[in-house]
Amino acid sequence: MNIGFSKRLRPILFFRFAVVILLVLLFLEPKIEFNKEKTSELNWNIYVDRSLSMSYHSHPSSISFVSGLDEFGKKLDQRGIRSSIIGFGSEIDSIWSLGNKKLDGISTNIGLVMNHMEDSNYHGIAGAVLFTDGQVNLGTGIPTEVINKRVPIHVVGIGDANPMVDVEVHSIDAPPLVIKGEEADLDVTVLSHGQINERGNVTLYQGNKLIGSKVISLSGGGSQEKVRFRLKPSMTGRANYRVQVNALAEEINIKNNKQTVQIQVLKDExxxxxxxxxxxxxxxxxxxxxxxxxxxxxxxxxxxxxxxxxxxxxxxxxxxxxxxxxxxxxxxxxxxxxxxxxxxxxxxxxxxxxxxxxxxxxxxxxxxxxxxxxxxxxxxxxxxxxxxxxxxxxxxxxxxxxxxxxxxxxxxxxxxxxxxxxxxxxxxxxxxxxxxxxxxxxxxxxxxxxxxxxxxxxxxxxxxxxxxxxxxxxxxxxxxxxxxxxxxxxxxLNTGGDQEIYFRTNKNSYQQGERVELTGKPLHRNQFVDEGVVNIYLNEKIISTKPMIYDPGTGLFRSRFWASQSGTIGYEVEFDQSGKSHLMGRGSFQVQESQIELNNVYLNEKPLQRLAEVSNGVYKNWDRRNDIVSLIQPVSRKQSLAYIIALNENILFFICILGLLTSEWIIRRRIGLM
Structure with a gap:
């Protein structure tokens, strides 16, 4: 064989040998294993209560709270601590950093904070700082049992421990239907909040006519006072009664001081x-x-x-x-x-x-x-x-x-x-x-x-x-x-047919987040015993459907649901008969936006202190919030990552084989073997 030709065959033999070796490795399925360490800095979540009650505290005011929170975040940044501000109320949001710093949430649900941390299994979280007044009116409440102690929750309490003054007509219990000339009781529940030791005057009107007036003692602290008025309607049709309690000097929310209820009065003959x-x-x-x-x-x-x-x-x-x-x-x-x-x-x-x-x-x-x-x-x-x-x-x-x-x-x-x-x-x-x-x-x-x-x-x-x-x-x-x-x-005679059951809510106006009670009374007791459904509408769209349950003890239908959205809320009550749905009643009521937050404007301190304790955190009031800054340290976590590379699953391995075969083909063409 020509020596020069032999030299030209060497690259071809090399490529062929390399391809064989790689194919043998592919058949043996070898794996390459190695470890690598990675260090990542953990984040501190700052949870901010954005509910409406936060804007009604006098100390701090809403302006002082917003500026103080921004200053708190800057101090963390200066210390090189990674953090993010997350708002909560009735839902979790992250729009504080985008410039939306309004305190206008319709409710407070601290359970959302716990769920937000647990959803990520506390991964990437060094700890949390919670700014709130603790006035929970939605969800599961403030946790008091042991939670993940490796992730501390520091709490900053907002507001004063003394509740602000508020008096409200909480509910009116009256029959939806009465007969003209018969007596009926109208039971009123009045709630009072804050430090109060005064007398209140509860009055009942039909139109502009004063029906009755009673004096009650208001003791605050969420106490209830019951007032009963006895009615004897003299006119048939729909009778509207208004109950109101006098406003107090320091009261912050007077929209809930009066309520109206409608009663259908039928003829006695x-x-x-x-x-x-x-x-x-x-x-x-x-x-x-x-x-x-x-x-x-x-x-x-x-x-x-x-x-x-x-x-x-x-x-x-x-x-x-x-x-x-x-x-x-x-x-x-x-x-x-x-x-x-x-x-x-x-x-x-x-x-x-x-x-x-x-x-x-x-x-x-x-x-x-x-x-x-x-x-x-x-x-x-x-x-x-x-x-x-x-x-x-x-x-x-x-x-x-x-x-x-x-x-x-x-x-x-x-x-x-x-x-x-x-x-x-x-x-x-x-x-x-x-x-x-x-x-x-x-x-x-x-x-x-x-x-x-x-x-x-x-x-x-x-x-x-x-x-x-x-x-x-x-x-x-x-x-x-x-x-x-x-x-x-x-x-x-307008006593049956399309009006077999008369329905009414326990008052005409609610605060967002408050419970609505709908009561129905059949014209003839025991005529209806099956359950119905209540379709709840806002802007002609169904937003919820709730059961209407019959109570054989009272002979009344009852349904309870939450006033979740503000505006004019309509409802329709349907019953099934012979496989078909029949509309038996409809009505509407008003829901005021966010006002339920104003019923309890004070610092609910004890459960917040307990939350900090069970999570290995600390509790501070607003004036000492900067003490928490010194407690927060940068936290990093080292992770050892194991990598396994299977050659028969690696695309680079196959590209290498293809490259060798291609190179061999090119050389063969050059030396005239193809």
Whole structure:
């Protein structure tokens, strides 16, 4: 072999040998292990209470506190101590160093500080300095048990140990619903804070009218005083009562010195007038259902040859909650009742009466048409034969309007309901049809409800309502007519249907972070026993959902939740029936921003001292905060890091093999071996 050629083969042999060696190493999977030490400086976390109460201390003032805290941070920097300022209140933030130094948090939750340190398993933390007044009103409170003693927590107490003066109407306990003329108790709880030894005057108003006044002793220190007022409402409707306690000279928060509560006052007796043009089979059945309700007083006017008995003067003069036309007007009196149309319309409006029309066999349809026009209802073309009974069925509107009224046969097919003779056929536009005839493909209303402004009305179109009573006796449907008429009467009298439960909060205005108590009272005890839900809204968006629980002992529904956000908070109460959700009540209340922080403006010193003790830290008040600077030393931590390099997992190893093979290929080309 040529000596020169042999020399040119040497690099090729070297590269080939190196590749073989590397492949053998790859097959053997060798690992390289070595240790390296790393030193890192640990951080001191400075936690700053940014709650609103911090800005109300006189010593230090909010301005002095901010400047003093900045000075504290600078002294740490001068000593070469690594630190970071972290704010807390209802949440953790790090915006103090960005220039946001406002003290406006809605609450104080020191538990957030503990969680923040524990989340990192205290890694990288030398210790902490906590600036707070200790007024915890959210979370788990100030820890008093042994925590990680290797990470000390120094505490700087802010404020004076003497609480600032505050008096508040804490709660008003009153029934959501009372009957006119009956007595009801209104229980008021007054809280007082600070060093107080004075008398307070608690007054109760309805509108601008003074209802009562009582003197109580205010002793402060978070003490409670109970005051009871006895009410006897004389007017129906929604009654608003205002409770207030006089403001004290040194009081810092007077927004909570008064509260209002709303009570629904129902009538003790409801009056119904039934005008019968000609007695018929419906009359007796209808009267029987009405008089079975002890809360209803019935005046029955029947047309005779010489006019109504008793005379209609009583009808025109007296105020009725509901007027029912039973087979009226008829041919014998239709002319005079046409003349009464405008007067009757004025009576409905001035007396705020509701109207029901029950079609009878003798009614004059021409006159009825004019009275229906008062309700914006028109007659339609006759589609069903009046002489042939037709089956009927309840519509979905029935369950929507009366979701909790059980009705005999409600789950049965319409063929099991007694068929009825068609009568009036009306246009149902603008109304709620509760039952339809089931003939062919057309929908003809059997009975319907509606509302025009404040006037509620009901129209029954069949002349033989009585058949639902007599033809069902001795059958499972025997209660059918009563089960239908009772809730309709309740709806017309504004005592049922869409208002089966009355709800109210224990006051109308809350402070952010305060607990809200919502109470509901059913019109009929034991009618509702299932739990409901309360959907809580802010700006028409659901922010929370809470349970509404029934208390069989009191017969009331109750729900409790926190006023977490400020503004006008709305609520809706829903119950489930037959797999569907039904709205049973709604309302709203006001939440004032951040005011609950002002109820306790003082230094809560003892638990803060305990926190410092169990964490191997020290406690100092604000004036001696700089003593803590001398206690804080730079802390570093050495770490021994072990490194393991597996060659078969290292990309550089494979790049090396690829480089050798590439070099061999280049040399081969140069010497002409390829």
């Amino acid at each position: 409801y009056r119904i007038a039934v005008l019968t043009g000609a007695p018929n089979f419906n009359t007796n059945v209808l009267k029987r259902i009405i008089i079975s309700n002890p809360e209803i007083a019935l005046d029955h006017f029947v047309y005779r040859q010489n006019g109504f008995q008793p005379p209609l003067k009583q009808f025109w003069d007296k105020q009725y909650d509901l007027i029912l036309f039973d087979n009226h007007p008829i041919a014998e009196n239709h002319k005079i009742w046409k003349n009464y149309l405008k007067v009757f319309a004025k009576k409905l409006v001035s007396h705020q009466s509701n109207l029901g029309i029950i079609f009878g066999p003798d009614m004059d349809e021409t006159t009825v048409k004019e009275f229906l026009s008062l309700l914006d209802i028109k007659l339609s073309k006759q589609l069903l034969e009046k002489d042939s009974p037709v089956g009927w069925t309840l519509t979905e509107n029935w369950l929507k309007l009366f979701p909790f009224n059980s009705i005999s046969g409600i789950d049965r097919t319409h063929n099991e309901f007694p068929p009825l003779l068609p009568g009036l056929e009306i246009d149902s536009a603008g109304t709620k049809v509760l039952a339809n005839y089931t003939s062919s493909n057309v929908e003809v209303p059997l009975f319907l409800t509606g509302q025009k402004n404040s006037l509620r009305f009901f129209v029954w179109t069949s002349p033989d309502m009585y058949a639902l009573f007599y033809r069902t006796q001795g059958t499972p449907l025997s209660g059918l007519l009563g089960d239908m008429v009772d809730p309709i009467l309740g709806w017309l």
